[in-house]
Amino acid sequence: MGLLFYDVFPDMLKKKAEHPKPAGESIPVEHWSTGDLFHSVADAFWQKKTQGVFPKTMKKDKGSHPLYVVASSNYGLSICPCTSKSPAFLPRWYIPGGVLLRNTGEKKDRTTYVLKKLARPLMKDETVSPAFYWGMFPPEELCEEK
Numbered sequence: 001m002g003l004l005f006y007d008v009f010p011d012m013l014k015k016k017a018e019h020p021k022p023a024g025e026s027i028p029v030e031h032w033s034t035g036d037l038f039h040s041v042a043d044a045f046w047q048k049k050t051q052g053v054f055p056k057t058m059k060k061d062k063g064s065h066p067l068y069v070v071a072s073s074n075y076g077l078s079i080c081p082c083t084s085k086s087p088a089f090l091p092r093w094y095i096p097g098g099v100l101l102r103n104t105g106e107k108k109d110r111t112t113y114v115l116k117k118l119a120r121p122l123m124k125d126e127t128v129s130p131a132f133y134w135g136m137f138p139p140e141e142l143c144e145e146k
Contacts, residue, residue, distance in 0.1 A: 023094035038131040080119040092145035101135020
């Protein structure tokens with residue numbers, strides 16, 4: 001009988017169990033995973049991360065946009081901004097309004113467009129502040145508007 005991954009690395013299972021993802025909490029980037037959705041990420045962060053491409057206009061350091069984790073690996077993440085306004089460019093990937101997010105049961109009050117064209121790398125030792133956990137929505141379930 002072969003060994004399972006968690007038989008060899010039991011601390012990995014323990015590490016996951018020690019870091020639940022409650023709604024509204026700030027969670028270290030090293031515990032983020034594919035499909036995680038965060039809210040209240042400052043526009044100043046997005047301006048720096050996208051080299052000024054997003055958002056087009058700033059609202060005196062008060063604006064914020066959600067963050068979606070497109071993919072994750074042992075080394076880092078691929079993240080992108082989200083918006084409630086339908087983007088002018090195609091394709092339009094989105095999380096429909098009214099769905100319940102996994103892990104938290106939080107209900108999305110409106111459609112959230114995931115701007116995959118603006119995906120950027122984020123190393124697991126970087127910080128994003130503020131970023132409050134909203135829930136999880138699997139990438140394979142994102143809707144596409146053509």
